[in-house]
Amino acid sequence: MDDLKIAIAGVGTVGNGVLILLRKNRKKIEKKIGRKIKITAIASRKSRDFKGLKKTKIFSDANSFLNFSDYDLLLELIGGSDGVAKEIIIDALKKKKHVITANKALLSKHGNYILKLADSQNVLVGYEASVAGGIPIITVINNFLVSNTIKKISGILNGTSNYILSKMLETKKDFKTILNDAKAYGYAEADPSFDINGMDTAHKLSIMSSISFNNKIDFDKVFVSGIENIQYTDLKYADELGFKIKLLGITKIVKSKVMQFVYPALVNKESLLGKVDNVFNGIMIETDSSKKFFFQGEGAGALPTATSVLSDLERISLTNYSKKNYKNTGILAIKDYFKIDERYGSYYFRIKTFDVAGVIADISKILKKYNISIKSLYQKENAEKNYNEVDIVITTHNCEEKNVCKATNQINKLNSTKERVVIYRVEIT
Amino acid sequence: MDDLKIAIAGVGTVGNGVLILLRKNRKKIEKKIGRKIKITAIASRKSRDFKGLKKTKIFSDANSFLNFSDYDLLLELIGGSDGVAKEIIIDALKKKKHVITANKALLSKHGNYILKLADSQNVLVGYEASVAGGIPIITVINNFLVSNTIKKISGILNGTSNYILSKMLETKKDFKTILNDAKAYGYAEADPSFDINGMDTAHKLSIMSSISFNNKIDFDKVFVSGIENIQYTDLKYADELGFKIKLLGITKIVKSKVMQFVYPALVNKESLLGKVDNVFNGIMIETDSSKKFFFQGEGAGALPTATSVLSDLERISLTNYSKKNYKNTGILAIKDYFKIDERYGSYYFRIKTFDVAGVIADISKILKKYNISIKSLYQKENAEKNYNEVDIVITTHNCEEKNVCKATNQINKLNSTKERVVIYRVEIT
Numbered sequence: 001m002d003d004l005k006i007a008i009a010g011v012g013t014v015g016n017g018v019l020i021l022l023r024k025n026r027k028k029i030e031k032k033i034g035r036k037i038k039i040t041a042i043a044s045r046k047s048r049d050f051k052g053l054k055k056t057k058i059f060s061d062a063n064s065f066l067n068f069s070d071y072d073l074l075l076e077l078i079g080g081s082d083g084v085a086k087e088i089i090i091d092a093l094k095k096k097k098h099v100i101t102a103n104k105a106l107l108s109k110h111g112n113y114i115l116k117l118a119d120s121q122n123v124l125v126g127y128e129a130s131v132a133g134g135i136p137i138i139t140v141i142n143n144f145l146v147s148n149t150i151k152k153i154s155g156i157l158n159g160t161s162n163y164i165l166s167k168m169l170e171t172k173k174d175f176k177t178i179l180n181d182a183k184a185y186g187y188a189e190a191d192p193s194f195d196i197n198g199m200d201t202a203h204k205l206s207i208m209s210s211i212s213f214n215n216k217i218d219f220d221k222v223f224v225s226g227i228e229n230i231q232y233t234d235l236k237y238a239d240e241l242g243f244k245i246k247l248l249g250i251t252k253i254v255k256s257k258v259m260q261f262v263y264p265a266l267v268n269k270e271s272l273l274g275k276v277d278n279v280f281n282g283i284m285i286e287t288d289s290s291k292k293f294f295f296q297g298e299g300a301g302a303l304p305t306a307t308s309v310l311s312d313l314e315r316i317s318l319t320n321y322s323k324k325n326y327k328n329t330g331i332l333a334i335k336d337y338f339k340i341d342e343r344y345g346s347y348y349f350r351i352k353t354f355d356v357a358g359v360i361a362d363i364s365k366i367l368k369k370y371n372i373s374i375k376s377l378y379q380k381e382n383a384e385k386n387y388n389e390v391d392i393v394i395t396t397h398n399c400e401e402k403n404v405c406k407a408t409n410q411i412n413k414l415n416s417t418k419e420r421v422v423i424y425r426v427e428i429t
Numbered sequence: 430m431d432d433l434k435i436a437i438a439g440v441g442t443v444g445n446g447v448l449i450l451l452r453k454n455r456k457k458i459e460k461k462i463g464r465k466i467k468i469t470a471i472a473s474r475k476s477r478d479f480k481g482l483k484k485t486k487i488f489s490d491a492n493s494f495l496n497f498s499d500y501d502l503l504l505e506l507i508g509g510s511d512g513v514a515k516e517i518i519i520d521a522l523k524k525k526k527h528v529i530t531a532n533k534a535l536l537s538k539h540g541n542y543i544l545k546l547a548d549s550q551n552v553l554v555g556y557e558a559s560v561a562g563g564i565p566i567i568t569v570i571n572n573f574l575v576s577n578t579i580k581k582i583s584g585i586l587n588g589t590s591n592y593i594l595s596k597m598l599e600t601k602k603d604f605k606t607i608l609n610d611a612k613a614y615g616y617a618e619a620d621p622s623f624d625i626n627g628m629d630t631a632h633k634l635s636i637m638s639s640i641s642f643n644n645k646i647d648f649d650k651v652f653v654s655g656i657e658n659i660q661y662t663d664l665k666y667a668d669e670l671g672f673k674i675k676l677l678g679i680t681k682i683v684k685s686k687v688m689q690f691v692y693p694a695l696v697n698k699e700s701l702l703g704k705v706d707n708v709f710n711g712i713m714i715e716t717d718s719s720k721k722f723f724f725q726g727e728g729a730g731a732l733p734t735a736t737s738v739l740s741d742l743e744r745i746s747l748t749n750y751s752k753k754n755y756k757n758t759g760i761l762a763i764k765d766y767f768k769i770d771e772r773y774g775s776y777y778f779r780i781k782t783f784d785v786a787g788v789i790a791d792i793s794k795i796l797k798k799y800n801i802s803i804k805s806l807y808q809k810e811n812a813e814k815n816y817n818e819v820d821i822v823i824t825t826h827n828c829e830e831k832n833v834c835k836a837t838n839q840i841n842k843l844n845s846t847k848e849r850v851v852i853y854r855v856e857i858t
Contacts, residue, residue, distance in 0.1 A: 021576040021718060028643075032575050134719050136565070136573040144565040146461050147450040147739035148732075214457075272725065275704065289450060289732035290563050296701065296723040303577075303718035310576035320749040 003038040004317055007071035009062045009088055010078035011044040014102050014129065017306030018075065019050070029310060033317040040070045043078075066091050073098045073316065075309060081105035093117045093125075100312045102129035102305055104203040105194075108219040111207065115328040124319060125328050126312025131204040132157055132281040134304025135297040136311065140285070141211050148287035150212040152252035154429045157204045159279035159299040160188045160195035161227050161247045165264075166277040169235040169244070175228070187279055197226035198247060198262045205249035209260050213253060215335055218260070223340040225263040234350055234422055237393045241376065243348075244269045246276070248427060257338035266348050266395075266426040272296075273429045284429055343401040346375070346426035349394040351411060352419045355387070359416045363392065366410045370403035372396050389418055395426060432467040433746055436500035438491045438517055439507035440473040443531050443558065446735030447504060448479070458739060462746040469499045472507075495520050502527045502745065504738060510534035522546045522554075529741045531558035531734055533632040534623075537648040540636065544757040553748060554757050555741025560633040561586055561710040563733025564726040565740065569714070570640050577716035579641040581681035583858045586633045588708035588728040589617045589624035590656050590676045594693075595706040598664045598673070604657070616708055626655035627676060627691045634678035638689050642682060644764055647689070652769040654692040663779055663851055666822045670805065672777075673698045675705070677856060686767035694856040695777050695824075701725075702858045713858055772830040775804070775855035778823040780840060781848045784816070788845045792821065795839045799832035801825050818847060824855060 008015055022029070022037065030036055039053055043062035050058060059065070062078055065088045074092040076099060078085040085106055092099050093114065101107065107114070107130055118125045128138045132155065141150065156162050160182060167178045179196070182188035194200040206219040227247050238245050243266035250261045267274045272294045276282030281299030284292055298304040353359045360379070367374060373396060380391040396404075408421045437444055451458070451466065459465055468482055472491035479487060488494070491507055494517045503521040505528060507514040514535055521528050522543065530536065536543070536559055547554045557567045561584065570579065585591050589611060596607045608625070611617035623629040635648040656676050667674050672695035679690045696703045701723045705711030710728030713721055727733040782788045789808070796803060802825060809820040825833075837850045 024717065025576050025578060028578070029575050032572075134722065136569060139568065139573060140565060143461075143743055144568060144740045145736065146458050146743045147454050147736055149454060149457070272704070275701070287736075288453065289736055291727050291733075292725075293563065294723075294725040296721075298720055304720075307574065307576055307716075307718055311573045314572055314575045318749055319747050 001035045003036045004033065004073065004313075005038050005040045005071040006073045006075060006313070007041040007065060007068065008039060008075045008077065009043045009065055009085075010076065011042060011046070011048065012077065012079070013302045014305045014309065015044070015075070015077040017302030018077065018309050021303065021306045021310055023052075029314065033314055035317065041065070041068055062088055069095055071097060073100065073313065076101040076103060077309070079103055079105065081109045086110060089114060090117065093121050093123060096121050096123055098124045098126070098316050100126040100129075100309055100316070102127070102309060104130040104200070104207060108203040108206045108217055111210070111217040112329075118328045124316045126309075126316055127207070128312045129305045129308035131207055132283060133298055133300045134307055135281055135283060135295045135299070136308070137208065137283055137295060138211065139311065139315070140293070140295070141208060145285070145287060148289045151286040151288060152250070153208055153212055153283065153285050154248055154250045154273060154427065155205070155208070155283040156246050156273060156276045156281055157201045157249050157283070157299065158195050158247060159281060160192055161201070162276065162281070163187045163279045164196070165227060165230065165235065165245055165247065168230070168232050169239060172232055172236075174232055175230055196228050198224040199226075201247060201249045202260075202262045205251055205260055205262055208249075209251035209258060212251060213258055213335070215258055218337070221258070221337040222260040222262055227264050230264060231422070233391070234348075234424065237350060237380070237391070238266050238348065238424075239269065241266075241393070241395060242269055243267060243426070244274045245424060246273060248273070248429075250427065254338045254342075257336040259338040261340065261343075263425060266424050267429050271429050341402045341405070343425070345398055345401075347372075347396045347399065347404050348424040348426055349392075349396070349408075350422040351392040351394070351417060353390055353392060353414075353416045354418055355390045356416055360392065362414055362416065363394075363411055366407050367394075367396075370399075370407040372399045372403055372407055430464040432465045433462065433502060433742075434467050434469045434500040435502045435504060435742070436470040436494060436497065437468060437504045437506065438472045438494060438514075439505065440471060440475070440477065441506065441508070442731045443734045443738065444473070444504070444506040446731030447506065447738050450732065450735045450739055452481075458743065462743055464746065470494070470497055491517055498524055500526060502529065502742065505530040505532060506738070508532055508534065510538045515539060518543060519546065522550050522552060525550050525552055527553045527555070527745050529555040529558075529738055529745070531556070531738060533559040533629070533636060537632040537635045537646055540639070540646040541758075547757045553745045555738075555745050556636065557741045558734045558737035560636055561712060562727055562729045563736055564710055564712060564724045564728070565737070566637065566712055566724065567640065568740065568744070569722070569724070570637060574714070574716060577718045580715040580717060581679070582637055582641055582712065582714050583677055583679045583702060583856065584634070584637070584712040585675050585702060585705045585710055586630045586678050586712070586728065587624050587676060588710060589621055590630070591705065591710070592616045592708045593625070594656060594659065594664065594674055594676065597659070597661050598668060601661055601665075603661055604659055625657050627653040628655075630676060630678045631689075631691045634680055634689055634691055637678075638680035638687060641680060642687055642764070644687055647766070650687070650766040651689040651691060656693050659693060660851070662820070663777075663853065666779060666809070666820070667695050667777065667853075668698065670695075670777075670822070670824060671698055672696060672855070673703045674853060675702060677702070677858075679856065683767045683771075686765040688767040690769065690772075692854060694854045696856050696858050700858050770831050770834070772854070774827055774830075776825045776828065776833050777853040777855055778821075778825070778837075779851040780821040780823070780846060782819060782821060782843075782845045783847055784819045785845055789821065791843055791845065792823075792840055795836050796823075796825075799828075799836040801828045801832055801836055
């Protein structure tokens with residue numbers, strides 16, 4: 001059989017990982033796909049010594065791929081939601097080449113167009129590496145669970161933010177200190193905005209949601225809240241109550257609407273997701289036919305992500321795409337989206353108040369007015385040992401988010417309330 | 430494209446699950462594989478009402494498949510390591526039909542022959558359902574990890590035995606009582622021998638080991654020890670020490686030899702495998718390129734297992750097998766096997782002794798003689814409150830299994846020793 005000619009655009013962390021794995025385990029892959037792999041071109045901004053790749057064209061600019069066609073499969077490992085990554089992917093598809101990409105930002109923005117274009121060109125797009133690096137979650141949803149209807153997916157999908165939350169609790173340090181540590185240790189990028197503001201999780205969730213529910217990728221419809229304002233105090237109180245705070249991505253169908261929520265939430269610390277710490281990712285899936293599936297692995301890093309890239313290479317190489325029986329896209333039905341203020345669930349409140357008589361009476365009166373039933377309430381000496389202040393920590397039974405907002409507004413207005421109420425959602429995972 | 434014609438042999442738990450999932454989610458599967466699925470024949474010993482399958486031939490005897498060829502893909506869901514299951518699989522392969530089987534007993538015994546025959550006939554054999562029912566472990570090893578070299582797999586692979594161990598600890602009841610409960614609740618079959626004596630785990634381990642290490646399936650080389658003699662006392666002591674006892678299957682390469690061990694072992698109760706309770710299965714994989722991957726799901730049951738069966742159907746239907754580029758078999762190198770008496774690791778001892786002076790001195794002298802270094806030792810009032818007896822519970826640092834056997838023999842001969850020493854291995858997972 002003909003060699004499989006691959007072109008690699010981008011030799012950053014993931015691209016380098018792919019080259020390392022191809023050096024280490026190339027024969028195993030070639031045996032599995034029944035053909036030799038030939039790297040016909042690499043685009044790398046930095047000049048590097050590509051050992052043993054004497055017949056490979058080395059481009060310093062990925063745009064050179066626009067004038068290059070000697071490949072079957074493009075590996076786009078540059079990143080970025082637009083620009084050259086997008087251009088060379090579209091160019092490759094128009095040339096009827098298969099594409100593998102790890103680019104969640106691009107897919108969450110242009111995925112519908114890209115997958116549709118691939119279908120019309122009768123080629124395949126692999127994007128296992130775009131969600132939860134080393135966890136085969138796309139294959140599980142797309143292929144393994146082909147006979148199931150997916151009910152709900154909850155995931156810890158961003159290693160940087162999970163590292164920060166784990167270390168804050170462990171070391172009792174504040175957000176900024178741990179973020180700086182994470183940068184120093186290489187667990188956070190120079191600009192970690194998308195990791196901590198939830199956008200990276202939202203990119204990944206929008207992709208998973210679309211293949212789970214056969215919908216369009218609709219990133220704009222993801223409700224996103226990040227971890228940038230999380231305080232150690234709340235991690236500690238949550239811990240005392242038996243919870244951890246995790247940045248979750250949750251997608252499910254509620255009342256025929258698609259839920260796509262990203263927020264930090266309290267989860268039982270003994271649950272599987274509650275035990276996913278540090279840079280690990282974890283994903284829980286529920287279907288109509290199976291109880292909870294759980295997957296844990298490294299969500300990022302050169303080799304785990306490259307493992308996902310090369311698993312796509314294997315699948316694409318072995319897929320019988322030429323008979324037009326494989327579609328990249330689902331039915332793309334436009335569905336309604338479940339809005340955050342429709343949420344019905346449990347909540348955690350922390351109310352910093354002056355330690356005066358009648359505070360709890362005032363607060364509980366407001367909660368009662370909005371039909372919010374208290375599950376636990378405890379008053380804590382203020383964390384900063386400021387003796388005329390106390391923290392009142394409340395968890396609720398299930399109630400309506402709309403009412404929680406109204407109640408919070410009123411509690412914020414109480415004379416006794418010293419700071420805006422801190423609220424987190426509580427999730428059963 | 431032509432319809433995919435499937436023949437289903439056996440309508441027990443799994444076969445019925447396949448029919449249920451095909452009724453529920455057939456369109457989704459058909460859309461994914463780009464062709465219609467037609468069930469041309471079903472063999473079922475019991476006469477049933479197969480709703481909506483008017484054009485399907487119904488055989489009361491699976492042997493009828495030997496004279497039937499109107500199918501592309503045989504689903505062998507009868508079970509049994511020999512007999513009709515084996516006959517119809519071989520017949521199907523000789524007719525150049527693809528085969529899907531959930532039959533671990535058969536594969537562990539005849540898998541090498543069956544996979545080689547399939548390769549020579551240029552057809553595919555799917556066996557995702559044979560190991561850990563609803564966990565996509567075969568796909569992960571065979572396909573997702575194609576670019577990695579697997580280092581070690583440790584798994585809880587038998588739901589019945591895991592249920593028994595979990596419930597014994599939870600309810601403080603003895604093995605027989607819980608086994609009877611398990612039968613009553615449908616978590617154990619009428620004859621649960623293979624579940625509790627470790628053979629079922631060994632069947633599954635031999636299959637995983639062969640695809641992980643590109644070796645023959647060599648079931649006879651699996652060291653197997655079951656849970657039939659486990660006592661509540663040891664589960665309790667292990668718990669007090671921070672461990673759970675789990676029936677593990679472990680395969681890895683040690684000194685160029687293949688390890689295939691099945692035994693109940695102490696694992697840290699806070700570890701991922703330590704948290705897999707009741708009927709769930711859990712599998713941990715380590716590779717040259719990725720830290721720990723962990724998968725948890727239902728290991729058995731109609732729908733999870735049928736999910737695996739139908740994921741094979743999807744893969745086989747979409748695989749470009751006709752170009753002879755896909756092989757069912759690995760290199761089948763004959764390798765040495767790592768023997769149980771070569772094990773070097775940690776151990777748990779429980780020694781029931783008469784409560785007389787000098788016992789600990791005698792025991793520790795023997796351990797010292799065999800270079801066994803004590804990590805923890807504690808003396809417990811005997812569980813049956815027999816005041817002239819005590820339990821001495823010891824955990825060791827890493828030492829040689831050979832020496833553990835010799836030391837145990839000598840401890841058994843001490844006058845103070847009341848019963849044969851109970852020993853479990855301790856595993857870091």
